[in-house]
Amino acid sequence: MPYFVGIDIGGTNVEIGILDSNGNILGKTSIKTESKKGAHDTFTRIWNTTKLLCEKLSIKEQDIEAIGMGIPGPVINNSVVKIAANFSWQDNFPAKELMETISSKSVKVGNDVKVIALGETLFGAGRGYKNSITIPIGTGIAAGLIIDGKILEGLDGAAGEFGHVVVNKHGYKCGCGLTGCLETYCSATGIVREAKRRLQENTDNALYTLINGDLDKVEAKHIFDLAKQKDPFCLDIMEFFCDKLAQGVGMLVNIINPEVIIFTGGVSKAGQIMIDTMKKYLPNYALRMTLDNIVFKFGELEEEAGIKGAAALVMNK
Amino acid sequence: MPYFVGIDIGGTNVEIGILDSNGNILGKTSIKTESKKGAHDTFTRIWNTTKLLCEKLSIKEQDIEAIGMGIPGPVINNSVVKIAANFSWQDNFPAKELMETISSKSVKVGNDVKVIALGETLFGAGRGYKNSITIPIGTGIAAGLIIDGKILEGLDGAAGEFGHVVVNKHGYKCGCGLTGCLETYCSATGIVREAKRRLQENTDNALYTLINGDLDKVEAKHIFDLAKQKDPFCLDIMEFFCDKLAQGVGMLVNIINPEVIIFTGGVSKAGQIMIDTMKKYLPNYALRMTLDNIVFKFGELEEEAGIKGAAALVMNK
Numbered sequence: 365m366p367y368f369v370g371i372d373i374g375g376t377n378v379e380i381g382i383l384d385s386n387g388n389i390l391g392k393t394s395i396k397t398e399s400k401k402g403a404h405d406t407f408t409r410i411w412n413t414t415k416l417l418c419e420k421l422s423i424k425e426q427d428i429e430a431i432g433m434g435i436p437g438p439v440i441n442n443s444v445v446k447i448a449a450n451f452s453w454q455d456n457f458p459a460k461e462l463m464e465t466i467s468s469k470s471v472k473v474g475n476d477v478k479v480i481a482l483g484e485t486l487f488g489a490g491r492g493y494k495n496s497i498t499i500p501i502g503t504g505i506a507a508g509l510i511i512d513g514k515i516l517e518g519l520d521g522a523a524g525e526f527g528h529v530v531v532n533k534h535g536y537k538c539g540c541g542l543t544g545c546l547e548t549y550c551s552a553t554g555i556v557r558e559a560k561r562r563l564q565e566n567t568d569n570a571l572y573t574l575i576n577g578d579l580d581k582v583e584a585k586h587i588f589d590l591a592k593q594k595d596p597f598c599l600d601i602m603e604f605f606c607d608k609l610a611q612g613v614g615m616l617v618n619i620i621n622p623e624v625i626i627f628t629g630g631v632s633k634a635g636q637i638m639i640d641t642m643k644k645y646l647p648n649y650a651l652r653m654t655l656d657n658i659v660f661k662f663g664e665l666e667e668e669a670g671i672k673g674a675a676a677l678v679m680n681k
Numbered sequence: 682m683p684y685f686v687g688i689d690i691g692g693t694n695v696e697i698g699i700l701d702s703n704g705n706i707l708g709k710t711s712i713k714t715e716s717k718k719g720a721h722d723t724f725t726r727i728w729n730t731t732k733l734l735c736e737k738l739s740i741k742e743q744d745i746e747a748i749g750m751g752i753p754g755p756v757i758n759n760s761v762v763k764i765a766a767n768f769s770w771q772d773n774f775p776a777k778e779l780m781e782t783i784s785s786k787s788v789k790v791g792n793d794v795k796v797i798a799l800g801e802t803l804f805g806a807g808r809g810y811k812n813s814i815t816i817p818i819g820t821g822i823a824a825g826l827i828i829d830g831k832i833l834e835g836l837d838g839a840a841g842e843f844g845h846v847v848v849n850k851h852g853y854k855c856g857c858g859l860t861g862c863l864e865t866y867c868s869a870t871g872i873v874r875e876a877k878r879r880l881q882e883n884t885d886n887a888l889y890t891l892i893n894g895d896l897d898k899v900e901a902k903h904i905f906d907l908a909k910q911k912d913p914f915c916l917d918i919m920e921f922f923c924d925k926l927a928q929g930v931g932m933l934v935n936i937i938n939p940e941v942i943i944f945t946g947g948v949s950k951a952g953q954i955m956i957d958t959m960k961k962y963l964p965n966y967a968l969r970m971t972l973d974n975i976v977f978k979f980g981e982l983e984e985e986a987g988i989k990g991a992a993a994l995v996m997n998k
Contacts, residue, residue, distance in 0.1 A: 438970065447970075495836065507936070511828050518938025519812065522970045525935040530928065530966045540968060611847065615932055618842040619824070621835025649847045651857060653755065653764070653839045 366429035368679055369414055369469075372476065372670030373397065373435045375450040378406070380414055381671035382421060382428075387487040387679065389668060391421045399451035403462060411467045430470040431463060432677035434479035434670055438521030442472040442677065446521050472677040476670065478515045478524060480663075481508020483673030484626050486680060488664035493623045497616060498663065499526060500629035505547045509620065513680070527551065531611045549608040552584040552631050559587055559601055569597035588634035602634070606641035613642060614649025621654050628663030635662075683746035685996055686731055686786075689793065689987030690714065690752045692767040695723070697731055698988035699738060699745075704804040704996065706985060708738045716768035720779060728784045747787040748780060749994035751796035751987055755838025759789040759994065763838050789994040793987065795832045795841060797980075798825020800990030801943050803997060805981035810940045814933060815980065816843060817946035822864045826937065830997070844868065848928045866925040869901040869948050876904055876918055886914035905951035919951070923958035930959060931966025938971050945980030952979075 365385065372379040374397060381392035395413050397406055418425055438446040443460035445453075463471040474482070481490070481498035490496040490510065498508040505527030509516040516523045527547035528540050535544030536557075548554050560579050563572055570590050575581040590598035613625065632638065639660045646655060665672050682702065689696040691714060698709035712730050714723055735742055755763040760777035762770075780788040791799070798807070798815035807813040807827065815825040822844030826833040833840045844864035845857050852861030853874075865871050877896050880889055887907050892898040907915035930942065949955065956977045963972060982989050 495833075509936070511833060512831070514829070516812075516828060516937070518971070519940045519974055520938055520970050522968060523936065523938040525938070525968050525971065528935050528968050529932045533928070533965065542965065542968070611850070615846045616936065618845050619826070619840065619933065619936060620833070621837055621840040621842070623836045648850065648859065651839060651842050651845050651859070653837050654835070654842065657836055 365427065367418075367423050367427050368429055368675045369431040370671035370673070370675030371410060371414075371431065371433045372674055373406075373410075373433060374476075374670075375399070375436065378410055379671055380410060380417060381668075381675065382414070382417055382423060383672070383675045383679075385679070387672060387675070389671060390423075391417050392671060393417055397451070399453060403451070403453045403457065403459075404466075407462050407466050411463070414467075428469055430472070430678035431467060432479070432674040432679070433459060433463065433471065433473045434476040434674040434677075435459060435473060436476050439473050439475045439478075439517065440521045441517070442474060445473065470678065474515060474674070474677050475508075475517075475521060476673075477506040478508040478517070479673035479677055480628065480665070480669045481510055481626075481673070482515050482676040482680060483665050483669050484628070484663050485510045485513070486676045487672050488669075489626045489661045490624060495620070495622045496624045496626060497620060497622045498626040498628060499613075500663075501550060501552070501627060501631035502629040503551055503553055505551050507616070509622075511620075526612060526616065529612050529615060531608055546608065546612040550605050550612070550631070555584045555587060555601065555605050555631065556582050558604060559598075562597070562601065566597065570595040571597055584631060585633065588637070592635070592637055602637065602641050606638060607645045609638075610642045610645035611649050614646055617646075617650045617654040617658060622658065624659040624661060626661050626663050628665075628669065632662055682744065684735075684740050684744050685746055685992045686748040687988035687990070687992030688727060688731075688748065688750040689991055690723075690727075690750060691793075691987075692716070692753065695727055696988050697727060697734060698985075698992065699731070699734055699740060700989070700992045700996075702996070704989060704992070706988060707740075708734050709988060710734055714768070716770060720768075720770045720774065720776075721783075724779050724783050728780070731784075745786055747789070747995035748784060749796070749991040749996070750776060750780065750788065750790045751793040751991040751994075752776060752790060753793050756790050756792045756795075756834065757838045758834070759791060762790065787995065791832060791991070791994050792825075792834075792838060793990075794823040795825040795834070796990035796994055797945065797982070797986045798827055798841075798943075798990070799832050799993040799997060800982050800986050801945070801980050802827045802830070803993040804989050805986070806943045806978045807941060812937070812939045813941045813943060814937060814939045815943040815945060816930075817980075818867060818869075818944060818948035819946035820868055820870055822868050824933070826939075828937075843929060843933065846929050846932060848925050863925065863929040867922050867929070867948070872901045872904060872918065872922050872948065873899050875921060876915075879914070879918065883914065887912040888914055901948060902950065905954070909952070909954055919954065919958050923955060924962045926955075927959045927962035928966050931963055934963075934967045934971040934975060939975065941976040941978060943978050943980050945982075945986065949979055
């Protein structure tokens with residue numbers, strides 16, 4: 365029986381999992397990335413840890429068919445990381461080549477967000493759909509576009525930069541250098557900023573009471589929880605950011621006309637109220653035709669998304 | 682030697698061409714659509730005209746390998762026209778099936794804009810690119826997305842509705858029902874409207890002189906011609922609509938990160954000044970990364986785009 369390795373490389377930690385051919389994680393572990401020691405060191409430790417995990421699971425090394433790796437940054441041709449900003453590694457970093465040399469296995473590399481989208485398509489909320497968009501919303505926003513069952517990388521590995529669609533050119537300056545990006549409104553950071561702005565003018569509300577007037581304590585989760593309890597102040601914030609989200613999503617569906625949009629990440633924990641509020645505003649931004657049959661869902665892979673997504677790269681037929 | 686038929690079905694006329702396997706049009710003709718007589722009538726006349734054209738070109742009917750048809754409206758699975766708004770035919774109109782029954786040939790059907798994009802990819806400005814976007818700008822705006830060498834149809838055949846991306850939600854009402862669509866600013870109609878609005882307040886300019894003060898005479902072409910002569914009034918209008926175009930295109934490149942964008946249609950006749958002015962504003966709306974390697978071009982197929990694009994549907998390997 366063939367086995368597959370899924371590796372989720374982050375700036376701090378590397379998650380490693382071994383999967384059977386049905387996409388079940390048989391075992392997983394993690395190590396520190398410590399990218400300052402150099403890519404060869406990190407990748408060698410990843411492979412040694414993978415071999416130890418195989419031993420523990422009584423899986424022979426030769427039964428590992430292939431390795432998939434998810435990594436932040438734009439990835440070209442499932443092989444080269446164009447900008448390795450989160451690591452102490454050079455740009456145009458040949459991640460596939462290095463891992464193939466160290467492991468003697470077949471390797472594919474993908475952008476971390478895009479592999480999550482592929483993982484949801486193969487093993488999660490996107491099963492059965494050929495054209496899906498997975499949108500993780502956390503401290504940032506991105507989109508993984510699956511077209512005809514395959515990840516859309518884009519010329520420079522930069523397809524799916526949905527968080528940096530400009531929704532208000534007179535808006536806030538974004539970390540990317542642009543002004544008024546979707547991310548400045550709809551990321552957890554953007555939602556908290558809006559809440560703080562309002563709390564400076566309005567202290568007679570449940571959120572202000574909850575945080576004891578300490579604005580530094582505001583979290584996106586507080587806002588979602590109070591909104592679900594029908595607190596008007598927090599419902600207003602939901603309306604505000606879901607209108608902006610609808611503007612972005614409307615643009616996306618007018619262009620791609622996907623079968624399904626899957627929300628993941630911290631902000632998606634707001635739950636159905638987020639989708640319902642967004643859907644209220646969507647007819648202002650999307651052609652009716654594109655909304656008739658579209659499905660909005662939440663991701664299903666949760667904390668296994670990174671490993672399963674990475675493995676999906678080499679399991680996708 | 683195999684031959685291919687390309688058919689461009691419009692509300693008024695049908696253009697029919699016969700192509701060799703290199704994509705050269707060997708002969709072409711046109712007939713009236715007269716959709717009120719029913720689809721069976723129109724399609725039978727199309728096929729009879731095709732056979733006459735074959736005779737004229739000394740091509741045997743059995744050497745026709747396949748027929749491609751471009752048609753306005755959303756098309757699903759290269760076969761069914763979901764909404765046949767420009768014709769007196771029912772929705773979910775089975776165009777492929779009907780033409781295959783009448784001709785006994787293999788038939789594929791595509792949306793007219795999307796087949797133009799495919800035509801440009803196979804035979805025109807998009808040759809050699811796997812991911813391209815062709816944007817015809819005339820009285821309306823749309824986009825044909827070619828992903829991995831194939832047309833992106835979308836779930837409801839509605840992918841590429843680029844003209845209806847909302848760029849200003851407080852803007853003009855659009856014919857589609859939305860408010861502030863890109864089309865209301867950057868189509869020929871939108872550009873002329875903006876010019877008229879300005880002419881009502883400013884009569885001391887070259888455009889006003891050119892039209893002898895008759896606002897009904899303003900055409901987009903006048904504005905482009907005067908802008909190329911560096912007329913400040915018309916240059917200002919160019920700046921205005923190219924800023925909005927950049928907003929739309931910026932969003933598109935952030936999402937798709939294509940290799941090339943190809944402009945066609947009447948407004949693209951403005952020429953290089955349009956691309957240059959748009960590029961000036963693009964860094965306000967698109968991530969730098971997506972602009973480093975992108976190419977902007979004009980379509981090459983001109984009046985042959987409809988026939989060649991339709992044929993491309995059945996010639997694309």
